[in-house]
Structures are given as structure tokens and as C-alpha cells.
Amino acid sequence: MSSEPMLSIDDVSVAFTDGGGLFDIFSDSETVRAVNDVSLTLGEQETLTLIGESGCGKSTLGKTAIGAQQPTSGTVRYRGQDIWKARNDAGSASIPFDEIRSALQIIHQDPGSALNPNQRLRTSLMIPLKQWYPDLSREERVERIHTLFEQVGMSPPDDYLNRYPHQLSGGETQRAVLVRALLLNPDVILADEAISALDVSLRVEMMDLMLELQELFQTSYLFISHDLSNARYIAEKSGGRIAVMYLGEIVEIGSVDEIMENPQHPYTKALQWATANLYDDGGDATFPLRKIDVPDPTDLPSGCHFHPRCPEAREVCQRQHPERIYIDDEETNYARCFRADEQHEYWNSPEITSGSSVDSS
């Protein structure tokens, strides 16, 4: 195995021209920068958690990371091999594109969509196995599926394999989809809001299962969520990092401790506010944003993209775009906010007082 990281993403941007529907209100045909100049690495068995609001680009970044979306610029490499080079210039590739795609699997937001509603589970699961491993005999395929079902606690397997998707509970569907992703023995699983549709009380159980399987199958996870408490659970249990995305950028990335105990970016703090704890004393009752809605992504705000909503914004934030300000010596963890830099002119810049659209008094 090479010393290359499992996945490395360098200066990746993804732009869409006039995406259908989602942002129609804003324009007819303009470019949305879904992902803007993001660099990341994901190591063996590492877990990286991406959080942010819908439309922040986390799903697009996730898809780009597993080769399901081609970046507009920048590179995505799997074990050192540029994924899109492998695809477009197969001759030069040390790892074939097909192999890369099967090593990078996804579990969707809507887990049910991965299962054909008109097929029994057995059929839905046998097909990809047959496609990727044509050499396996039918018995071997069945055995592989059975073993996995036992491992995810769906036992006896035949009971479940004979069912149609609508005959499964939410948790069982999740498990079946997890099995489907694991069948191909992937190196990386992208879990895109994979547990958000479950009842709160089932989420911890599902996350535990995912982590257990991570150890068993030695996979890396890219875990996407809009819920900081899920992100924190996964990240803390797996020792992974949390990256916060806002309007296409990673605005803060750090260890669980840094993000939870000492968030640098006001947006990270807003996400924390949104993750209400049962036993908080409610001391943090003030609304942490100046505006409720995310601005038009086809017309990004000047300066810091967060400034129209940021409760800490000052004049300089309206005109200067914050670079990465590293908060550790290895330069892996950073925040894109002037407040992380004690020397920054921000601290002498006049406060913005107008434009507040929400106060929760």
C-alpha cells in the first residue's frame, strides 16, 4: 500500500450553470459555485464529517470526493491516482477508473432510493455483486450477503432477503443499504445525511453500527450531516475531524474538541446554537444570526460570504475575503474568519450596526 492518502482533494471547485429549480427565484442562467477552492485529505480508516446547511455544497463536495461529480477545477486523487485522469485517459492510469468507483461507495440521503421497490432485497443485492465480481459463483455471492446481514443484525438473513423494500422499517432499510455499500468492499463510504431520516432515538444505534462496521471492514467515512450532534458523535467516536461548510467553502475545520469547545467561526457557533441540548440552561437565547436565510448563491456577498448573516461582522468583513487562518502548528486546522487572527485589522474596524433583521427579544 502506498503512503498516499486514501483520498486527496486539492483546490477543488465545482460550478453549475443554472441548476434546475433550486435557486430559480434568483435568476435565469447564472453560475452557482457549489464548491469553492476546497482542499482536504482523507486517510485510511479515517472519518471526516462535513456539516452545513442545505445548499452549502457539502453533498457536491462529497460526490466530487468519490468521483461521482467532476470538479470544474482542481484534482481529486485516490491513492495518488487522479480519478478523472483515470477515467479520461485510461492508458496512463495506475488504477483503473472502474476499480476506483467501486472502492468509493455512497449511502444516500434517501436510503430507499438505492433499493428497487419492485425487487426483493436478494435481487437488489445480488445484481451489483454480480456486476463487480463476475467470477464469484452464485453460492459465494449468497454467502457474502448472508454474512453481512448477520453482521448488521438482520438475522436470519433469509427472512429479510425475501422482503420488498416497503416491508422494511426505516432502520432496516438503512442497514440493507449499508450492506449494499459494503458488498463491494469499498475503501471509502460517503454517507450523505444517511441517518437524518431516522427517528432521533434510532440514530445513535445506526451510527454505532456504522462505526462498528468501519472497524470490521477498515473503511474510511465521509459523513455528511446538517446536525452537529450527529457529526460530533461520529467524529468523537472515530477520532475524526469536523469540517464546517458555508456557501461552498470550508469555513472551519478542526478536531471535535476544537469545534465543540472552542469554535472560531461565528457560523460554527450558530450551528451549535441550533443543536439544542436538553439540559442547557438556555443562557444562549440570543439569535446568533442577523438574517435567517442563506443568500443567493449565484450572487455571493462581497468580502466574507457570511458577513450579511454574521453577528460579529465589521466593516472590513464587507470588503475582504478571509483566507485560511491556521489554528494549529501542523497547519491542518483552520478557520476562515478574521477573528481567529488576533493581529487582524478586523479588531480596529468599525462594527456594522444596520441590517439586523432578527432579534429575539
Next chain:
Amino acid sequence: MSNTDTIVEVSNLDVTFQMDRGQSHVVRDVNLDVARNETLGIIGESGSGKSMLASSFLNAVIDPGVSTGKVMYHPEDGAPVSVLELSDSELDRFRWEEVAMVFQGAMSSFNPVTKIRTQFRETLQDHGRDIPAGMDRAHELLESVYLDPDRILDSYAHELSGGMKQRALIALSLLLEPDLLVLDEPTAALDLLMQRSIVTLLDELQTEYDLTLVFITHDLPLLTTLADRIAVMYAFNLTEIGTTDELLYNASHPYTRALLDATPDLNVPVDEMSIIKGSKPDPVDRISGCSYSPRCPIADDRCRSEEPPMMTVRDAHESACFYYDDAPDAVPISAAPDERPSSGRTTATEGRDN
């Protein structure tokens, strides 16, 4: 509770569906009072019957479901209304002018092919309201949910983000000045930040428009920031009810405690988080005794044979558990502080009379 304080009185409510494999009983003998101007939260997992209970407030259980029992609505002045006995035309009026709803599903959503302005106007027209005055109110309502009124009214629903749409729906639901707003998972499909923002807004709206809110969700942390009282549904029954503080610090039903303990909490060390063991009951197979007994750690023979009635734990706090006194010790909650903060929690509703 005297009638002047109570806006809705639910008694002996049952909701049943006739299914191929037998009768499905999705709400069982629920008794519940909603106080005027309170925010009552109803919490339960999916399939607990909580949405059916909510629908019954407006007699909106869909066919072939049948609600039986009594739902009495007490208007501020005038005679009480027996909701389950209203005719279709009476219901039409009742549903907008007395009780309005924002449901998650298709029951309350915008028509995709007409502008939102048209839908506000039609609602006014259908109820014989003065259009200019009503549209003024529409503007005011949209502003109070932090939307730009003209931009929203000139949009089609698909042009709005989920959070904008949901806020516009809330504004529409308040157009005909209802006193009670029933919200069934109104924010479930949205980002947490938007969910929490909307809950903050609802709290402001309640004060501004003198509303009573019934908020149904499976999301306990969200609910506790808003609700004055919380009712817990488990397996088609009401299992516990009390003030938010009582439920957080003195939950007296093993299910409520398990639910509290299973709720992800940023302050709880990850290895102390737990799950509720066992699986949810089926609405067709009737469990004898307490419906939670198959999953309950302290269940005994009595629990498995006799059905526990609602019992008073202390004022205005009731639990349907024979051993409500033992529940706190038997089912510890890792996130709960040892002592209840003396000042109580500051919910968003702090300072309002209720």
C-alpha cells in the same frame, strides 16, 4: 381546568383504521386538555399515533381512519364546538378561522401552479373576507416570519427554499386569525439551523398574535426550547404529561426517561449515550397490560396484565406507569444534571403568563 382556560378538551379519543389483517388502533383512549395560550408539545416516535392525535384536533384524520370520542373546542366567546360532529362545510370554516394547521405532508402545501399571492387571495375569498384588509394582514404576517412580502407573494412555491416555504405556510395558516395553530413536524425536512430559527419565530408569533400552539414532533431538544408542557405518546397511548421542566427533571415514565437518555446531547460523553432497546409495537397486535412492558426494564407481572391508567405524580404531572416513583432510579438519564437548576430553565417562552 375551567372552560375559560381550556381551548381544547380531548376525551376518550380513539382513532382506528380497518385493515386487511384486522383493526389498527392508532390512538387509544386519549384524554388531554390544551390550555389557552399555552404551547403544548406532543412528542413521540414515528408510528406512535401522534400525527393522528393532531389530525383529530381538526377532525382531519384521513379516510378510512375513524376518530371516535370527543374533541371539544372552546372559542373565546360563544358556544363550545364538538369538532368530531361538524359537517363538512362547518369544518371548512372551523379549520381556518378557529384552528389552523401546518402539517408536514401534502395536507398543507402550496399549489405548485399558482403564485403564492393567488393562494392568499383565494383563501380570503373562499371565506368571504375583505381582500385589501386581508392582504394587508398577509404582508404583516409575512414580515413577521422574516420574509420579503412582495417577493414571496410574486413567487411560485418551487422558487422558494424549504425554510421560506414553511414560513410562508405558517403566515398563510394565520391569515384568518385562528386562535389555535396545530403544527405537525413543520420543520422536520429542514436544516437544524432553520428548524431552530422557525421555532424561535413561532415563539414570537405566539405572543404577537395571542396563539395557542400544539407542536408535534419526534425531536425532543427542539420541543423543549418552545413548549410549556409536553405530552408523550408511546404506542398509541398518552404515557406522560407535565410541564417541560417536570418532564426534563422529573420524568416519571420509563419510556420518557429512555427517550431522554437516547437523545443525542452535545454535553454527554459519547460512550454514555444509549439507545432504547426492543422494537415498536404494532397497532394491530394488542399488547396486554402496559404497552411499554415488553421493553420496560422494571416491568413485572402486574404491568404485563393490567393496563396502567394516568396517575398523578404531582400537580399537573401525570404518568401512566404503576411504578412512576421508581422510574427515576431505575432508568437514569446521563445528560441530566444532579439537581434541577433553582431558577428553572429559561425557555424561549420565559416571562409569558400561562
